[in-house]
Amino acid sequence: MTEVMTDWDVGVIVLLLPLAAAMVVFQDNPYHALVVRGILGAIAALVYALLGAADVALTEALMGTMLGTALSVVAMRSSLVLRLGVLATEVAAPTPEFTALCEDLRRGIAPHHLRLEVVPYDDCAALHRALVERDIHGVCTRSRAAALHGPVCQYATVLRVSRLYEILRAAIASPTMHLIYGADPEKVVLVDPVADPFNSTADQADQSEGLVPQEPH
Amino acid sequence: MNWILGAMVLATLIPMYAACQNQDIWQKMLAFASIATKTSVAIIVISVLQDDWFIGMVGSIILSVGNASLMLLAQVLKRLNQTNPGY
Numbered sequence: 001m002t003e004v005m006t007d008w009d010v011g012v013i014v015l016l017l018p019l020a021a022a023m024v025v026f027q028d029n030p031y032h033a034l035v036v037r038g039i040l041g042a043i044a045a046l047v048y049a050l051l052g053a054a055d056v057a058l059t060e061a062l063m064g065t066m067l068g069t070a071l072s073v074v075a076m077r078s079s080l081v082l083r084l085g086v087l088a089t090e091v092a093a094p095t096p097e098f099t100a101l102c103e104d105l106r107r108g109i110a111p112h113h114l115r116l117e118v119v120p121y122d123d124c125a126a127l128h129r130a131l132v133e134r135d136i137h138g139v140c141t142r143s144r145a146a147a148l149h150g151p152v153c154q155y156a157t158v159l160r161v162s163r164l165y166e167i168l169r170a171a172i173a174s175p176t177m178h179l180i181y182g183a184d185p186e187k188v189v190l191v192d193p194v195a196d197p198f199n200s201t202a203d204q205a206d207q208s209e210g211l212v213p214q215e216p217h
Numbered sequence: 218m219n220w221i222l223g224a225m226v227l228a229t230l231i232p233m234y235a236a237c238q239n240q241d242i243w244q245k246m247l248a249f250a251s252i253a254t255k256t257s258v259a260i261i262v263i264s265v266l267q268d269d270w271f272i273g274m275v276g277s278i279i280l281s282v283g284n285a286s287l288m289l290l291a292q293v294l295k296r297l298n299q300t301n302p303g304y
Binding site: 005006009012013016019020023029031032034035036038039042043045046049050052054055057058061062065066069070073074077115 | 223226229233240242256259260263264269275278279287289293296297
């Protein structure tokens with residue numbers, strides 16, 4: 001350290017580092033924590049440059065702050081998500097019940113900092129294939145009986161991830177939605193009740209192992 | 218010249234306090250931008266005080282690259298906000 005700066009000056013600047021670190025620790029939203037991690041990186045670079053390690057400061061700014069933050073936010077964006085497969089017709093012309101259901105789902109997963117991504121598929125076969133291939137975490141279709149009874153649409157959501165099922169089960173008590181846990185996606189039978197409410201596939205589906213979308217009891 | 222550095226450190230505390238208080242992520246990004254710029258200018262001031270060109274060069278690189286990281290982060294956060302308002 002040169003004679004220009006006293007130990008007191010250096011001490012005050014170095015104290016910013018634990019302060020910023022404490023700020024990172026006390027953030028509960030991961031995205032907020034990442035932004036505050038950027039602040040920590042900037043202050044760390046200042047401290048390293050102050051103590052004479054200019055190369056370390058440059059590495060901290062380039063790798064720690066820029067690359068680390070950018071990669072973390074991309075990883076977080078693709079992992080902290082609930083991908084819900086639906087039929088394309090639902091997205092093209094959403095019913096008020098479907099919109100309310102999406103809002104309910106968003107509200108249910110928001111405390112865990114997850115976001116909802118609705119993925120449209122053309123038909124039930126594509127939807128089922130996506131569920132089996134683990135491309136999506138769950139599917140949401142209209143209940144078969146809803147097509148038979150009355151104007152109110154009812155939806156059944158089949159989730160293949162048990163933790164997501166627990167979270168949503170505790171958070172959501174919507175009368176228009178029925179949650180089902182499908183541990184084995186292969187056994188989930190999806191029918192398109194709007195296209196053909198009386199077809200034989202639906203009757204066959206009722207006999208499978210309780211994994212078809214059913215009416216709440 | 219030391220008082221300039223002291224004033225900058227005190228000024229750095231203001232956006233840090235703002236980042237602590239505010240729950241809006243864009244306010245935090247603003248605080249991040251403010252702190253990143255302040256610290257890199259402080260590095261350049263230190264290089265002048267110590268008469269070290271190497272530190273000055275690093276400070277100028279950090280000053281320009283810090284904004285790039287901010288832009289990258291803002292782009293991803295903007296897309297997140299479009300698909301799921303409230304983040």
